[in-house]
Amino acid sequence: MKGLPPVLITAIVLVAGSVLCAVQFPNIASTRVVGNLLTDNAFRGIVAIGMTFVIISGGIDLSVGSVIGFTTIFVAMAIERWGVPPLLAFVAVLALSAAFGAAMGATIHVFDLPPFIVTLAGMFLARGASFLLSTESVPITAPVYSTVSDFALRVPGGGRLTAVAMIMLAIVIGGALLLRLTRFGANVYALGGSRTTASLMGVAVGKMTVKIYMLSSLLAGIAGIVFSFYTSAGYSLSAVGVELDSIAAVVIGGTLLTGGQGSVIGTFLGVLIQGLIQTYINFDGTLSSWWTKIATGVLLFVFIVLQQGLVALARRPVAGRAGAAT
Amino acid sequence: PANAAELTIGFSQIGSESGWRAAETSVSKQEAAKRKVNLKIADAQQKQENQIKAIRSFVAQNVDAIFLAPVVSTGWDSVLKEAKEAKIPVVLLDRDIDPSGKELYLTAVTSDSVHEGEVAGDWLVKTVGDKACNIVELQGTVGASVATNRKKGFDAAIAKHANLKVVRSQTGDFTRAKGKEVMESFIKAEGGGKSICAVYAHNDDMMVGAIQAMKEAGLKPGKDILTVSIDAVPDIFKAMAAGEANATVELTPNMAGPALDAIAAFKEKGTIPPKWIQTESKLYTAADDPQKIYDSKKGLGY
Amino acid sequence: MTVLLPRRGLAQILALIVILAVDRVVSPQFFDLRLQDGRLFGSLIDVLNRGSPVALLSLGMVLVIATRGIDLSVGAIMAISGAIAASLADSHGLPIVLAAALGAGLICGLWNGFLVAVLGMQPIVATLILMVAGRGIAQLITEGRIVTFSSPDLVWLGNGAILGLPVPVAITLGMLALSCAVVRGSALGLLIEATGGNARASELAGVGTRAMILAVYVWCGVCAALAGVIAAADIMGADANNAGLWLELDAILAVVIGGSSLFGGRFSLVLAVLGALIIQTMNTGILLSGYPPEFNLLVKAGVVLAVLLLQSPKFSGLAGMAMRLRRTKA
Amino acid sequence: METSSDSVACLLEVRGISKSFGAVRALQEVDFTLRAGEIHALLGENGAGKSTLIKVITGVFARDAGNVRLGGDDVAPRSAKAVLQAGIATVYQEVNLLPNLSVAQNLFLDRQPMRFGVVREGEMRRRARALLADFGLDIDVAAPLGHYSVAIQHVTAIARAVDLSARVLILDEPTASLDRHEVDILFGIMRQLAKRGIGIVFVSHFLDQVYEISDRITVLRNGRLVGERDTASLARIELIRMMLGRELVETTSARAATREHQPRDVCASFENFGKSGYVAPFNLELHHGEVVGLAGLLGSGRTETARLVFGAERADGGQARVEGVPVRLHSPRDGVRHGFGYCPEERKTEGIVAELSVRENIVLALQAKRGLHRPLARREQNEIARRYVRMLDIRPPDPERPVGLLSGGNQQKVLLARWLATSPRLLVLDEPTRGIDVGAHSEIIRLIRELCDDGLALLVISSELDEIVTYSDRVVVLRDRTHVEELAGEAIDVTNILAAIAADGASHEVHA
Numbered sequence A: 001m002k003g004l005p006p007v008l009i010t011a012i013v014l015v016a017g018s019v020l021c022a023v024q025f026p027n028i029a030s031t032r033v034v035g036n037l038l039t040d041n042a043f044r045g046i047v048a049i050g051m052t053f054v055i056i057s058g059g060i061d062l063s064v065g066s067v068i069g070f071t072t073i074f075v076a077m078a079i080e081r082w083g084v085p086p087l088l089a090f091v092a093v094l095a096l097s098a099a100f101g102a103a104m105g106a107t108i109h110v111f112d113l114p115p116f117i118v119t120l121a122g123m124f125l126a127r128g129a130s131f132l133l134s135t136e137s138v139p140i141t142a143p144v145y146s147t148v149s150d151f152a153l154r155v156p157g158g159g160r161l162t163a164v165a166m167i168m169l170a171i172v173i174g175g176a177l178l179l180r181l182t183r184f185g186a187n188v189y190a191l192g193g194s195r196t197t198a199s200l201m202g203v204a205v206g207k208m209t210v211k212i213y214m215l216s217s218l219l220a221g222i223a224g225i226v227f228s229f230y231t232s233a234g235y236s237l238s239a240v241g242v243e244l245d246s247i248a249a250v251v252i253g254g255t256l257l258t259g260g261q262g263s264v265i266g267t268f269l270g271v272l273i274q275g276l277i278q279t280y281i282n283f284d285g286t287l288s289s290w291w292t293k294i295a296t297g298v299l300l301f302v303f304i305v306l307q308q309g310l311v312a313l314a315r316r317p318v319a320g321r322a323g324a325a326t
Numbered sequence B: 001p002a003n004a005a006e007l008t009i010g011f012s013q014i015g016s017e018s019g020w021r022a023a024e025t026s027v028s029k030q031e032a033a034k035r036k037v038n039l040k041i042a043d044a045q046q047k048q049e050n051q052i053k054a055i056r057s058f059v060a061q062n063v064d065a066i067f068l069a070p071v072v073s074t075g076w077d078s079v080l081k082e083a084k085e086a087k088i089p090v091v092l093l094d095r096d097i098d099p100s101g102k103e104l105y106l107t108a109v110t111s112d113s114v115h116e117g118e119v120a121g122d123w124l125v126k127t128v129g130d131k132a133c134n135i136v137e138l139q140g141t142v143g144a145s146v147a148t149n150r151k152k153g154f155d156a157a158i159a160k161h162a163n164l165k166v167v168r169s170q171t172g173d174f175t176r177a178k179g180k181e182v183m184e185s186f187i188k189a190e191g192g193g194k195s196i197c198a199v200y201a202h203n204d205d206m207m208v209g210a211i212q213a214m215k216e217a218g219l220k221p222g223k224d225i226l227t228v229s230i231d232a233v234p235d236i237f238k239a240m241a242a243g244e245a246n247a248t249v250e251l252t253p254n255m256a257g258p259a260l261d262a263i264a265a266f267k268e269k270g271t272i273p274p275k276w277i278q279t280e281s282k283l284y285t286a287a288d289d290p291q292k293i294y295d296s297k298k299g300l301g302y
Numbered sequence C: 001m002t003v004l005l006p007r008r009g010l011a012q013i014l015a016l017i018v019i020l021a022v023d024r025v026v027s028p029q030f031f032d033l034r035l036q037d038g039r040l041f042g043s044l045i046d047v048l049n050r051g052s053p054v055a056l057l058s059l060g061m062v063l064v065i066a067t068r069g070i071d072l073s074v075g076a077i078m079a080i081s082g083a084i085a086a087s088l089a090d091s092h093g094l095p096i097v098l099a100a101a102l103g104a105g106l107i108c109g110l111w112n113g114f115l116v117a118v119l120g121m122q123p124i125v126a127t128l129i130l131m132v133a134g135r136g137i138a139q140l141i142t143e144g145r146i147v148t149f150s151s152p153d154l155v156w157l158g159n160g161a162i163l164g165l166p167v168p169v170a171i172t173l174g175m176l177a178l179s180c181a182v183v184r185g186s187a188l189g190l191l192i193e194a195t196g197g198n199a200r201a202s203e204l205a206g207v208g209t210r211a212m213i214l215a216v217y218v219w220c221g222v223c224a225a226l227a228g229v230i231a232a233a234d235i236m237g238a239d240a241n242n243a244g245l246w247l248e249l250d251a252i253l254a255v256v257i258g259g260s261s262l263f264g265g266r267f268s269l270v271l272a273v274l275g276a277l278i279i280q281t282m283n284t285g286i287l288l289s290g291y292p293p294e295f296n297l298l299v300k301a302g303v304v305l306a307v308l309l310l311q312s313p314k315f316s317g318l319a320g321m322a323m324r325l326r327r328t329k330a
Numbered sequence D: 001m002e003t004s005s006d007s008v009a010c011l012l013e014v015r016g017i018s019k020s021f022g023a024v025r026a027l028q029e030v031d032f033t034l035r036a037g038e039i040h041a042l043l044g045e046n047g048a049g050k051s052t053l054i055k056v057i058t059g060v061f062a063r064d065a066g067n068v069r070l071g072g073d074d075v076a077p078r079s080a081k082a083v084l085q086a087g088i089a090t091v092y093q094e095v096n097l098l099p100n101l102s103v104a105q106n107l108f109l110d111r112q113p114m115r116f117g118v119v120r121e122g123e124m125r126r127r128a129r130a131l132l133a134d135f136g137l138d139i140d141v142a143a144p145l146g147h148y149s150v151a152i153q154h155v156t157a158i159a160r161a162v163d164l165s166a167r168v169l170i171l172d173e174p175t176a177s178l179d180r181h182e183v184d185i186l187f188g189i190m191r192q193l194a195k196r197g198i199g200i201v202f203v204s205h206f207l208d209q210v211y212e213i214s215d216r217i218t219v220l221r222n223g224r225l226v227g228e229r230d231t232a233s234l235a236r237i238e239l240i241r242m243m244l245g246r247e248l249v250e251t252t253s254a255r256a257a258t259r260e261h262q263p264r265d266v267c268a269s270f271e272n273f274g275k276s277g278y279v280a281p282f283n284l285e286l287h288h289g290e291v292v293g294l295a296g297l298l299g300s301g302r303t304e305t306a307r308l309v310f311g312a313e314r315a316d317g318g319q320a321r322v323e324g325v326p327v328r329l330h331s332p333r334d335g336v337r338h339g340f341g342y343c344p345e346e347r348k349t350e351g352i353v354a355e356l357s358v359r360e361n362i363v364l365a366l367q368a369k370r371g372l373h374r375p376l377a378r379r380e381q382n383e384i385a386r387r388y389v390r391m392l393d394i395r396p397p398d399p400e401r402p403v404g405l406l407s408g409g410n411q412q413k414v415l416l417a418r419w420l421a422t423s424p425r426l427l428v429l430d431e432p433t434r435g436i437d438v439g440a441h442s443e444i445i446r447l448i449r450e451l452c453d454d455g456l457a458l459l460v461i462s463s464e465l466d467e468i469v470t471y472s473d474r475v476v477v478l479r480d481r482t483h484v485e486e487l488a489g490e491a492i493d494v495t496n497i498l499a500a501i502a503a504d505g506a507s508h509e510v511h512a
């Protein structure tokens, strides 16, 4: 399986974008900003990895934002109101979110329903469930939280590699290995190629579907925990709209929405590109609400066009036929 | 001592979800311009993570002060700590944050949204007197702290009066369209609106929608059904002038003015302002010459 | 590929009836109708009236989806056209207002179609661009305010009545009839379904697939613009911040509930509109029920899942199997 | 291998299988027996139920009645995986492999060599290369399968199945897209497997191949079992009669010989037409009432030529003329406008719109040609569809059936009907008889001739040299994406074509 070219292209786009930003705002080229980029986008990176698996397998998961919201409020309530030790709360919430994903996967497979809609219902369900837990935001005061949020490796130049950033990097690497090197990963691509064919070739399509959505929800759960570290609080309305951002990140990272192609590293770069756009807009700081939106759209457009242009260029020379029976 | 004219202040604004918010942004700009302060506004599009990013980037740019209109009350500790480490004073606008962060900001210029609800409730209690009164409530967005607080305050105000009862309560998402839709269904569910005595809306926009719904149903808002809402945006004064609305509680869009004064004083003289600069939650009724207020508010960017 | 299609539309009609019955239970006056100021009045009318914008959106969306696309920008287009209509309403006549608003929708649709058909972008990201930027453009027009107007013509579009029906309902019915006539009366329907079913094969059969794709996005933009005008006329003001917010998801949901596949091909305009009605019937029911709003989303999720399961051929298969099993056990 | 006695180990036993799709009874009470070590041909017309029987055996379709026993044990397959594990490997007619995965991954999907939970990529590639080497294929196994031609993809699918088959190997029309050389390799491997005691089911419409390789033959007709015979004792005429239920009028005489050559008008001509990196510039004249055959090895550029001629691919040089008038030929739409038609070889991805009905598929090109505003009324559509369903004997004769549910050969006929309905002046057919049964095969050849007599120009690609010889007035031979030779009249015969294909540049005019 290839996949390197699109990734390289995304990387080139990212570097080019960074250089442009740095030319305009020299401050951007500091380790501090880079560190912030990783920390601020940690939870997005984590969900986007899960989304990558789902999209490569030919599906989509709209529920991730709500699962993050649910996770934060669940963890907060468990620790602060129900007196559950933080670690136990994490385990419980991860088990819950994994089960939730598995249920969505099973529904999709057994009833042959479109993932878009099943996960849309999942999105309503998870958000609704978090409203039931609490509509108020709940601060978390457990000592683990301050320990983790304060923990950071200092890098020369004022940069900080925080714990959440490290969690994200670990998940990116783990995800990349899982997708590239294991049988599970190969099956994910197989499902994206064609479910029927994959099933005829002996892939247990049902089990795979369940596992893939489970993985996505599990990662959304982890992202939720990371988000709760990031804000030291739980809030039922957190991470609204994250699903669309993640899908965009995955696509910017060179993954086809139709499935069958893509890579984790590409997604990671896609998340960084989005983060860069955001940072650029923040540094500019003169944009009104509407110009912010317009600029985000325009930059998104520019990045995608740049990338498509490069992909088209890379495809151009098609060599002759590679070996045939004579 | 630093001159106010040289100040650069970063303002992490929530977004632009309502006319009131737009007015706050434009009033902030006007107030900053008056004081020759360079105000950098970062719009967070309703997302806390964007606000955190914005604050971080303000810190990275080493601004002189940071204004923050927090989208939720929790989750600011670590980023505000960063600001504190960088010795950048932070002023909260419009909403307060969680008590644990008290020492992390210089002052908060806010109104008390529970109190706003109380003012609205008290007005209704006074107006209705001893008559039995079924109230329908248009809530803000589920989970938004303002909605929760305005509900809390209102409920507290009417709690002691058994003749006042909230019979229906649904979210109108702070918008006109939803306010209208929800009110339509309230009217249907309450026998054509005959059993409704008053509407309480968590913001004026929803009330404007609800007023339309009542009129379309052949009811006379302001007469058949009392209205009380919060924010005091221009359009509600127009309705009041037409006799279609009864009362509104003001939430001033000028939070930046007092905040800028506090920062200037702090920078120049080192004056530590009080921890909480509360803005007035003033009640307006038809007795307050609504047309005049409408004319004066129209230009504020609502 | 063992596909046993249920008779088209049966599942949707059943679902609608069930939800209507539930609505009747939570709100006994649900079916009451009365005439007031020459306009019918009642919860049923509310369903039709409130469902109109989403129904209009789904009319456009269903064609986009039939070509294997998706349009996330319809909510933003609503905001843009509403903003334009509201800003022009008090200074210009209705024809100009409508032309400008619908023209804006057309341009938005052209832009989306250009990105998808010509630049070959994936529809979901292509339209995500306008979803983000479009709301910004709308806010730019209104400067974040709610722009109100009092032009009686435009207000009539939102609140008037034709033969007792609210104007938005009449417009939606008109658009439904128009699109059915255009799509099924010409070869468009066949060519769109072919494009969505197998674009490469259709192209080789001489179908102008690019033109088809461009056309459906333009149509979708126009429908969205019309929905935006109606939404603005309804509240006599343009709320660029909130108009059409998240309605793209409702529109997609309506199309899927209407039985069209997200993978393109076969579509049904009438069923898409029926899907929008099912969603609105549910929403109105929720509002009438008097449950606390915290439950809204849970109810919505439950109903959506139930409606989809009802449609799933596998589900009827399983249900049948369970029944047979029980019989054999007994 | 002698197959007379009942004592021979009975490996796969199928009894009383029935299967209906709605009103279509695809299989009724079919019995089938496969012995260990035999090669058993499963024959029948298009839509007879061969593929369905196979899918019932492997559990893709649930059967309505009957049972399947493998080595005496009942097989009630719950999943494709379970069937694979039971030792039955299958190459299906339609479903190929996964074009987005590498060749190696395709070969070893779900059974990759592992170490510490990690796929041993290098080892997997090594094994993949070794496996394909048996089939004389030396390709980059790390490249995505989709980069390769249909033929290579098919060989890969066969290689995978061969490698998987522990007890039974089922091949549904494996040779449809293979050339003679590859067929020989495949047959060699099949014989070896049979010697090891593996039972092989072989479906094909090439009767020569059936007689060459199979030990026994089972014939299906209209979903019913017609009979089971030893190949050696079954005359070809008799076999055809069993398959068709009637006699076949053979049409094998070469066309050129039966027709006087008269000067005909040029229908379309191509001058220096070509596209760099695709096919070398060529000159080609197509006359009304003439069949031009394109011959060459796999990958020699026949499909490319066809696509350029039709306009599916845009030429970067040269000039096309229709009836002598220079025309623009940039897209299929241009081609269709000029009255061209094109049946692509990749039926599933480029031909049919599976979800649409037979009727809609047939009228599609005609409708596209007429444009949006001149829709065919439903009545006209029905009439056209019915006409071609009858004319081409499309089965089941139900115009409202989704094309995807038709058997492979019938899908091919629908495609042909699509273009005939546009009354084209030039029809380009890429492998039109692939997967078509003997009956339909001679039907199609007859049709080609008739069309031709009506003044249509035809450009036909076929890997069946016999077939090309049968209907062509001229034959263009390609090699390495270059037109190397043009044969006409008496010169058209299989040996000459083969010579031109094999020739090395210099020896072109061997057959004067």
Ligand SMILES: Nc1ncnc2c1ncn2[C@@H]1O[C@H](COP(=O)(O)OP(=O)(O)OP(=O)(O)O)[C@@H](O)[C@H]1O
Residues within 6 Å of the ligand: C001, C002, D021, D024, D026, D044, D045, D046, D047, D048, D049, D050, D051, D052, D053, D093, D395, D396, D405, D406, D407, D408, D409, D410, D435, D437
């Ligand atoms: N999934 C399906 N749904 C409905 N009908 C089907 C399905 N698959 C096959 N059929 C029908 O069953 C009959 C037998 O088809 P089958 O594919 O077995 O034919 P075949 O003998 O393999 O023909 P060919 O030589 O053309 O491949 C045909 O009439 C076909 O239309």
Ligand SMILES: Nc1ncnc2c1ncn2[C@@H]1O[C@H](COP(=O)(O)OP(=O)(O)OP(=O)(O)O)[C@@H](O)[C@H]1O
Residues within 6 Å of the ligand: A319, A320, A321, A322, A323, D147, D148, D149, D150, D151, D296, D297, D298, D299, D300, D301, D302, D303, D304, D345, D463
């Ligand atoms: N190495 C390769 N990389 C990408 N595509 C290839 C490669 N080799 C072959 N192909 C493609 O495979 C297809 C088959 O080759 P081609 O069409 O030239 O063969 P042909 O002469 O038409 O023979 P046939 O039609 O019998 O397969 C072509 O579309 C060609 O572009």
Ligand SMILES: [Mg+2]
Residues within 6 Å of the ligand: D050, D051, D052, D093, D172, D407, D408
């Ligand atoms: Mg077959």
Ligand SMILES: [Mg+2]
Residues within 6 Å of the ligand: D299, D302, D303, D304, D345, D430
């Ligand atoms: Mg070819």
